[in-house]
Amino acid sequence: MGSSKKTSFCLVGQFLGYELKGHEIHRVHLRCGQEEYSLKVNSDVRSFLVRAYLEKKLKAGDWLEVVGVKKDCAKKGIKFKAHSLSYAKRPKDCPKTFVSPSTSTTRVLVCQKSSCCKRGGKAVMKQLQKVVGDRHLDGQVSIKGTGCMGKCSKGPVMVIDKTHYRQVDAGKVSRLIDNHVNA
Ligand code: FES
Structure with missing residues (x-):
């Protein structure tokens, strides 16, 4: 068995975005100085992020304080798990922002x-995550899986900001994202 050491950590950094697994928030991405961290979240942090998303309170570049446990494993490297998250102020010694202040989050x-999944909703989600990941748009695009939006026969249904798309083809996701992010 590989040896591993657990210590607690506290990071203050800027929110870049989050990552989904299935339709749950699985990780939060944070930039601290020149470093970027991908932190696994527990249920408390997940609830905080879902609430912040629904209330439209959290946007890329906002400062957060994250407390959790860091596991340093000889085989797998360093893993972070966030146990609590709160809004924070920009530390005095940090430049005003590392993320362009004009950057706004596109919500997808x-x-x-x-019904949507039977028509290709999972493939649409997978392709969306790939496009966002490949283009390093995590800080600009937030992704969320939802429940039924009442247009089942026209699925898969996707909403980008306030624009509704129906019968979305996974092959067209990239172009749809371009239309909004580069607009
Ligand atoms: S199942 Fe997707 S809109 Fe109803």
């Missing part, structure tokens, strides 16, 4: 309920 919702 993808229905992950059965």
Whole structure:
């Protein structure tokens, strides 16, 4: 068995975005100085992020304080798990922002309920995560899987900001993202 050491950590940094697994928030991405961290979240942090998303309170570049446990494993490297998260002030010794202040978050919702999934909703979500990851848009695009949006026969349904798309083809996701992010 590989040896591993656990210590607590506290990071203050800027919110870059989050990562989904299925339709749950799985990781939060944070920039501290020149370093970027990908932190696994527990249920408390997940609830905080979902609430912040619904209330439209959290945007890329906002300062957060994250407390959790860091596991240093000889085999797997360093893993972070966030146990609590709160809004923070920019530390005095940090430049005003590392993320362009004009950067706004494009919100993408993808229905992950059965009718849409039968019509390709999972493939749409997968392709969306790939496009966002490949283009390093995590700080600019937030992704959320949702429940039924009431347009089941026209699925898969996707909403980008306030624009609704129906019968979305996974192959067209990239172009749809371009239309909004580069607009
Ligand atoms: S299942 Fe997707 S809109 Fe109803």
